Amino acid sequence: VAEDLFTIWDWVLNEKLQICSASRSLYSxxxxxxxxxxxR
Structure with a gap:
């Protein structure tokens, strides 16, 4: 479940919000x- 949540959040941050992994520490x-x- 945790890996699925990570995959979903990663996609949303990259594709929808255009927040690259290098700048994610600036957000909460x-x-x-x-x-x-x-x-289940």
């Missing part, structure tokens, strides 16, 4: 997961 993000998250 919060991932909100509902209490009813189903980990």
């Amino acid at each position: 993000a919060i991932l909100v997961v509902p209490e009813t998250f189903d980990s």
Whole structure:
């Protein structure tokens, strides 16, 4: 699950927000997961 989240975030940051990996330390993000998250 963690690897999938990393892949999704990496794609969003690169493709949608145009934030390269070198400048990511300039930003912060919060991932909100509902209490009813189903980990199946």
